[in-house]
Amino acid sequence: MASTPPPAPATGVEEDGLSIPVIDFSLFLHGDESSKQSTAKAMLNAFQKSGFLYLSNSGISPETVKTVFIQSAKFFDRPEEEKDALAWDRPESNRGYVAFGREKVTQATDPEEIKRLRASNPDYKETLEIGREGVEGSPNHWPDYDEPGKEFTKVMKAFHLTCKNLHIQFMRAIAVGMGFPETFFDEYTKGGDNNLRLLHYPQLLKSVFKDNTEAVRAGHHSDYGSVTLLFQDAVGGLEVKSPQNTWVRATPVPDTIVINAGDLLARWSNDTIKSTNHRVVQPPCEPESDMYPERYSVAYFCNPDFDKLIEALPGTYATDADKKYPAINSGNYLTQRLAATY
Ligand SMILES: O=C(O)CCC(=O)C(=O)O
Numbered sequence: 419m420a421s422t423p424p425p426a427p428a429t430g431v432e433e434d435g436l437s438i439p440v441i442d443f444s445l446f447l448h449g450d451e452s453s454k455q456s457t458a459k460a461m462l463n464a465f466q467k468s469g470f471l472y473l474s475n476s477g478i479s480p481e482t483v484k485t486v487f488i489q490s491a492k493f494f495d496r497p498e499e500e501k502d503a504l505a506w507d508r509p510e511s512n513r514g515y516v517a518f519g520r521e522k523v524t525q526a527t528d529p530e531e532i533k534r535l536r537a538s539n540p541d542y543k544e545t546l547e548i549g550r551e552g553v554e555g556s557p558n559h560w561p562d563y564d565e566p567g568k569e570f571t572k573v574m575k576a577f578h579l580t581c582k583n584l585h586i587q588f589m590r591a592i593a594v595g596m597g598f599p600e601t602f603f604d605e606y607t608k609g610g611d612n613n614l615r616l617l618h619y620p621q622l623l624k625s626v627f628k629d630n631t632e633a634v635r636a637g638h639h640s641d642y643g644s645v646t647l648l649f650q651d652a653v654g655g656l657e658v659k660s661p662q663n664t665w666v667r668a669t670p671v672p673d674t675i676v677i678n679a680g681d682l683l684a685r686w687s688n689d690t691i692k693s694t695n696h697r698v699v700q701p702p703c704e705p706e707s708d709m710y711p712e713r714y715s716v717a718y719f720c721n722p723d724f725d726k727l728i729e730a731l732p733g734t735y736a737t738d739a740d741k742k743y744p745a746i747n748s749g750n751y752l753t754q755r756l757a758a759t760y
């Protein structure tokens with residue numbers, strides 16, 4: 419199992435000009451008017467400065483998150499052919515299992531194959547993408563043909579809705595921070611066109627990283643949508659690009675959610691909010707064995723409802739000439755970005 423991670427920085431990250439503060443969301447949800455205002459301001463401020471924050475007391479219980487991680491591990495433990503039968507098929511649907519054959523990565527023995535994998539710097543991960551239920555023509559790819567699969571399906575359906583609700587609350591805080599009516603974004607969040615991604619990074623030979631300084635568990639990228647809720651286990655490896663162009667570790671802080679802004683929110687905010695590059699590399703601790711431990715994370719990608727038009731928010735420009743981007747339909751934007759990735 420994982421070696422002991424370094425002590426959690428309860429104060430978040432402050433390095434190379436990058437701040438990722440820990441923000442107590444209960445002060446927004448249940449605090450008096452002045453703590454509500456100051457919490458909303460602090461959240462917006464973090465999104466404007468680094469595009470990242472850790473949210474504590476989010477309202478999602480640690481037990482709920484633990485159950486999701488247990489179910490996720492059970493899913494990825496299924497035989498490869500069962501997972502392949504649930505394969506991701508097309509960007510318009512964006513649902514299903516995305517393999518990077520872990521056999522290929524962790525059990526490759528053919529030197530030519532290993533060389534090819536290293537040269538191409540693949541993501542050493544497998545994922546399951548779960549979209550909103552009830553979308554005509556885009557069913558989720560559930561393993562609900564056996565009892566464990568039925569339980570998994572139930573847990574993930576419920577978690578999708580739990581996270582949808584947090585997205586609504588989170589955008590209410592951003593609205594208050596921006597001086598809008600609290601429910602300003604509700605008409606963009608109520609449909610819940612969001613995607614739940616379960617991620618599994620299989621254990622990896624230490625030599626993969628030693629032999630190739632470019633090796634990654636997940637390559638550097640920014641997220642596409644509005645906001646990402648990222649639940650990570652204690653293993654570590656997430657890094658965020660600092661203003662000084664260095665990679666800074668976003669060390670796991672227990673019982674918090676890493677929340678970052680995506681490209682569509684940056685665009686919507688006329689670039690007053692940052693969508694910052696991040697990646698996943700090997701954990702900070704050197705294990706005694708020759709393998710880095712496996713890592714699990716769960717990302718919930720929030721988007722403005724797909725039928726909404728996204729154009730510069732009020733207050734983010736002085737005159738129309740200051741609007742950096744034309745208006746765009748949320749769903750089309752996302753589909754275009756996904757089509758370019760897969
Ligand atoms: O696994 C992680 O910690 C990050 C994953 C991520 O950034 C993504 O899937 O977009």
Ligand SMILES: [Fe+2]
Pocket residue numbers: 639640641646696
């Ligand atoms: Fe990401």
